[in-house]
Amino acid sequence: MASEPVRNGHHLLRAKDLADARYAEPLTVGDLARAAGYSRGHFSQEFRRAFGESPHAYLLTRRLERAAALLRTTDYSVADICVAVGLASVGSFTTSFVRMYGLKPTDYRASFPPASRFALIPWCLQRAYGRPQHRTFREDGAQPSN
């Protein structure tokens, strides 16, 4: 029993939780393995056995899902989104994104209405901020100047 450190997957779950919580940081599969207390090679094998996919794929898809959400719901640049989900290279981000979504990040964004149209900005704010501001009307001229 003692030679089998993880039987219930608890340690592996810790690695998965780390990927979920810290994907925005430059986290690697090595970091996940350390969190689970495994050697890198053994970890990938055990993770796949427990969750049906490799830790690399899990971490990457977690990041790509968030990137897709940010493309739909923000007006951040692709480069900023790449960094925001913990990836360093825009080139490999784009390649992975195309493989997953079948579109380049910019084309994916363009396939949705602009984020500001989706945003649930309450009417009271639209009314307040949408009012024309700093306009001079003709009647202003009729008032005595200070």
Added chain:
Amino acid sequence: MPYQIASYQVFVPDQDEALDFYVGKLGMEVRTDVTVPEMGNFRWLTVGPVGQDIAIVLMAIPGEPMFDAETVSRLKDLMAKGVGSAVFLTTDDCQAAYEELSARGVEFQEKPEERIYGIDAGFRDPFGNHFRLTQPREGFGG
């Protein structure tokens, strides 16, 4: 009930600084961040905890014509004195959350302590909005 809370507004004098804190330190996710030209470049910025379908609106303090300069100044003064919003968070493990958030640079003014209702700690955002982080004892809630 025929409604749910979707989001709750917290005033922040600086939205970029707020983003650094709420996402970079508290570990929340950006839900929406859009700047709307037809609303005078109003920025709708919302964040929320991973896995929970509720958002905090990080609302810039509006200037003229909504709030005059004196109101803005008084509001900032009051916030600096702690008369801002309060957000009450719960966690399964207050000590672990305290350690993780401290390591990320969140400054707690109250470290985890035993209360009748559980263990809790307190911190503020950079503008004085107050947060409590509570690990409720079994049977306590609401």
